[in-house]
Amino acid sequence: MKTLCFVLGLVAAVSAGNIVELATQLGAKTLVKLVTDAGLADTLATGGPFTVFGPTDEAFNKLPREILERLMRDKTLLADVLKYHVISGKVYSSQLSNELTAPSLLTDNGEAVKIRINIYGQKVTADGSPVVLVDQNATNGVIHVVNRVMFPIPLRNIPTEITQEQRRFSTLLTAVTKANLVKTLEGGPFTLFAPTNEAFAKVPAATLQKLLANVTALTDVLTYHVVSGTVFSAGLSDGEMPKTVEGKTVTVKIGSNGVMINDARVEEADLAVTNGVIHVIDTVLLPPAFNAGPGIY
Template identity: 40%
Template structure:
């Protein structure tokens, strides 16, 4: 890390380049500094720089290449559960795999990216790429600043961390246990119990659950909740409308227009302004892993 910090004094030009990355060509910006120097000078990639150091990838990205890096900001890393980051930081091999999942060999500018549907990463797996309403998504992350040039490649800034499911430790808790442990799904847990669905969602699965928080349930009129609580069949129907069979990570969700739920009806899916909307509810946290599936947190209750 001393090497990274020592670069800050001479990299004002790189910081300016990132700040004005909206229009200039990747070949004309930050042409005198490498990828790591450019990221450090920008001031919004301190977590990424620290993790690159822990994984032993600083020299690789500073001297090798050319590379294309989809770089998550500090704000993007702040969305990742602390337990997940701590687990990765404690396992250099898995941390390295996750970081290399953000790196594509070669210089792939935005003009090239928009022509692709996928790109093979230095980690070995491929990223899904999609353009929606003029916005570029890499897996579930949106590119917020493209074509930040460096001497040995190009950086595309993204708003979420890309974590391939296979690269992280297998979750030990089921979907229900994970929701209960989070502490923000008390209403959902209570209603699952009333509907007799706890056993189902603790089963083998896998399941994908769009889980409304307690704040989401607080938006539902009390009379509606009371009515559902008294009618087990309707309650089950509503809750199962939040569940999709199979493990559907965010990278696949953004590729869909709808998904059939265990309720029997299909829920609509669309991407709007960088937000993923499921049946009108916004996904606020994606890819919360469980031993029998995945949870995507939503800000509204889905009522067919």
């Protein structure tokens, strides 16, 4: 791939300093304050080299108040979240590639930052946070500016996540188990558009029972909810038609009603897992053939 800085066209000239000084020059006041509060300022000023995915003030302002207040109260948690934004060494935009997994300074639990480069809109995200400014050089590293705060992802893959969330995904879990797709969904990386129990409840009961009894049809329906690769919401573009694992495409629509996948609305986006991402949807997606007429099951 061409260098990310060429794709984004967002490199700005800032006078050199260490990482903390550079963040101050870039106007990341909240980041600098929190780094200082967490006792990490000296490390980021004198250690390294480091690569920092630095959230803007706007990114911190978008956090729910209770989350920000908790971070400010719990210095250990705050330090962990901030370390998750830092990787060792200088990693410039030209070295970033799609699905790159870079271990963060929060390595004890294996947390790593995942880079995703959307082939449609050429949007670049770090764990779902859009990169808005790249290659800001410091004397002891480089800063890439992001506009959403990143949080260490749970050490759960897709099947484990939907198992943990049975309150809203029990029907999906039953379907995945009956279709023998658990092992498949442990691979990836995948993007799963996950229908809730309420979404499955919209399917006529007789149809749903027939579907659950037909492994071939059930597999087709479930794999129609899966796209290869990790596609965070910031990487979706209006009108794009990603190909599903089932083989057919889904259509992404972004408008005043939010994000739609075919006729399903995304209720919650960007549930990051170790092997991809989950977007929660309110309607079961059916491949085109399933609308062809009766007897398809």
